Amino acid sequence: MTTAETDMPLLRVTGLNAGILKKDEPLAILRDVELSIHRGEMVGVVGESGSGKSMTALSVLGLLPGAVRITAGGIVFDGEDLVTASAASMRSVRGRRIGMIFQDPMTTLDPVVRVGRQIEEAYRIHHPKASRPAARKRAAEMLQLVGVPDVHRRMEQYPHQWSGGMRQRAVIAMALVNDPELIIADEPTTALDATIQAQVLELLARVRRELGVAIMLITHDLGVVAQYADRVVVMYAGQVVESTSTTALFRDSRHPYSRALINSRPSLSRPGQPLAAIPGQPPALDELPEGCPFSPRCTSPSKSPRCRTERTMLALSSDGRLSACHYRDVKEQR
Template sequence: MSGTRRPEPLLEIRDLRLETGPGPDPVRLVDGVDLTIGAGEVLGLVGESGSGKSLTMRSVLGLLPTGVRVGGGEALWDGSDLLAYDEKRLRPVRGGEVGMVFQDPSQALDPLMRVGDHIVETLRLHDRGLSRSAARERAVAALAGVGVPDPARRARQYPHEFSGGMKQRAMIAVALANRPRLLIADEPTTALDVTIQAQILDLLRTARDELGTAVVLITHDLGLVAEISDRVAVMYAGRIVETGPVERIFREPAHPYTRGLLASRPHLAARGTDLPAIGGQPPAPAQRPSGCAFHPRCALALPECSVQVPTLTIRGAGHLAACHLEAPPETTADTTSEGVLR
């Protein structure tokens, strides 16, 4: 996005808590997440598997897995809390106001339904006055809009007749059919080759630029975030540990976890050398340590890191980080030093 002024908030997630398990002491999966998505912007939501990225965004649409529930917080959309909506009230929002592209299109597309009918069903669900013939025309146009060749013929085919990249295009066509104001893309390029990845990112850019659609890109790949996102939010163990404009986060990351993710990116200049890696594994939700959840893996941990949970504090314009360490900019900007990591 051009300029530095933040767009108007479209979705505001406040103090979101998601939990599972019975009894008075459930396991906290997402713990106090605050997240704002502006109108027409692309937010990259980054973190290792199990950090809570997908759960956070699925909760907004009432798509939590069985056994996971909302323990508190708000998700404000047009001033109303989506977390308080029942299924009937959520239906016009889900697929109408907010579209979602799932990680595995093979699981999301009904194998017994023609690809075009997926789009027709979505269109008519949110526009009862739309005739089936008009919906079919719009479905073909939607497939053409995401680059599916010979869309009239392809609309009559079944998902198994599409390649992985074409299935993902079809999923994006379904998600964008009703011109949503927000598109949630959950690992949309997983298992796709780099050429198809670039094409999918182009489709997300087009949705933003031509439709004005805001996009949340859920990924573990910071390279993808750098290519398309305006802002980035980094999650670890169910919390946001750093957030801010992409350029600043990549130039001056303030949290050791963000620095580790950046350092572990492949670089052509480092070909033939081992990439630095973050030692250890993220903790299971039921086994998170006290204090900062990252401290057992952090070579820069201070004594207070093991006992006190850090809060998000301002590190620059629009830049927040949850870390007890206040490193000087020249140290924080070093994303290639192996000394940062164990």
Template sequence: MVNNEPLLDVRDLRVTLSNGVEIVRGVDFVAEAGKVVGIVGESGSGKSITMRAVMGLPPSQSKLSGSIKLHGEELIGASKRRLQQLRGSKIGLVFQDPMTALNPVITVGKLIAEALRLHNPGMSAAKAKQKAIELLELVSVPQPEVRANQYVHEFSGGMRQRVMIAMAVANNPEVLIADEPTTALDVTVQAQILEVLKDLQNQFSMGLILITHDLGVVAGAADTVIVMYAGKVMEKGPVREIFYRSRHPYTRGLLSCLPTISGREGTLQPIPGSPPLLSTRPHGCPFHPRCSMARDICRSDEPPLKQIDGVMSACHFAGELHGSASDQQISSVGR
């Protein structure tokens, strides 16, 4: 696809619960053909809820505002029928836990065939079964003819994830959202799953959105990285800028948790404390209770997301963060 227009354009997306609590606050991003957007943050940061809102699957009784455009078509306010037509055909989703997302009493081949026939009513059962086998082969499942007749419990964690990916790409979606696709997998299988996703993206020119809590997962896969905390974007920019010239203490804290080949000085330094509940978000910058750079303005005023050098950062003191983010620990900038 030779077109610079983004496949998916999300602007000022907000998700508000019935009690008035905003759990996603003004998220902006675009997904382009052949590009990977990595959305990173700890559990509870709002990244998965953001993507479910994009899919038209927000929490019950919640309200969406802002804009979600797929090829220029506004999805906020679209009918349930229209959203059902788009899910699986134009936007695919790889769920976080394949063991609970896949029906355990239906063979893998039938699961994929159902996804095919749902969006292709005229497809015969025989053709859908053959296509399911081809999709299993596409995601590198060995002996696809045999495996198509097996059940989910007969697959390893990595093979289950490949089945989820096969279902998600069955109808050639233009945008693929992968929600924690490497969770609970060993590092070798993680690399294999990421390689499968990248190969499929290149083959079908999809826009890929990769959701993860691990910055290391997106290091070699993403083109753009978005760092979320407490339902808000803390920092975003090209992957190289985020890794080597981050301008936010939270991002640097996540980087300080990553092991390196060189072994780095001392032990890994986790971010102190825990993420806040979205219902009891602190005043000012939501990260200030855990930030060693926090000052009075951080406790009273929430910083806007603004451009500094090659990234967008929501930090009052982004200009004071110099040097390599991969080398400098969060504690070294404390005051």
């Protein structure tokens, strides 16, 4: 394999636009989204609710809600164009080569089917020639991998007999059962308490190390990103506003929104100090500002009238950083 081939991303999203189709003009949900993930890499996708994180993931999986359509752009997974792929091709990718972990395991697991049977079925869908005993063995192996004790007894139980953390382990086992190359984890720990959150995140990190699977981690928690992600994609109002390494983002972020998110985190170095909240609210999709979508909330000293009138595009700064800010080369103190 050549150097160029090894440098090719496993997943490459370019200029992705998606919107709700209307008679006059589509209502944009995603605007020119750019994102890449290499093999074995964990990329964090962060932003407030409504920023387009989950819609980007659903676009990759071909699972957009009925009224939403991709209107432009490309999604290439290991050389295959997923935007133009047939329904049959997408079924062979979804669940087989790309696994999905949703926020709430109870939306993934069928409450009236035993947990073991559900994981077996996920395997046999993509391995129709596999026997029932072979599928059961594979399901047990995956549950053992994710740390479920007393596996064979647990496989005979129903989801309501498992705790929230254990159900999420079952969902991770289901995502891994077909040996995928990429896992999309959409807020996988939001519904869990802090201790179980840490266990699940450590599990994902271990799975990545041991199996070499790439992970797209969608989260609103910058602390999680700082600890686990190699790179970060920051989204706001349906577009990527910054894309860089995790180290670079926290050391020297180049977009005011990224800096505002970082400043809004609780800090042990500032005990008792109030959080630095971001003023205002994200814009409604049908009321986006003419210029930078973050401009009404931006408190950067570099802000100018240009920010209100001229749309920002993701572009390289002088040191090779990707940012959608007119003043991406201006270094500011947080």
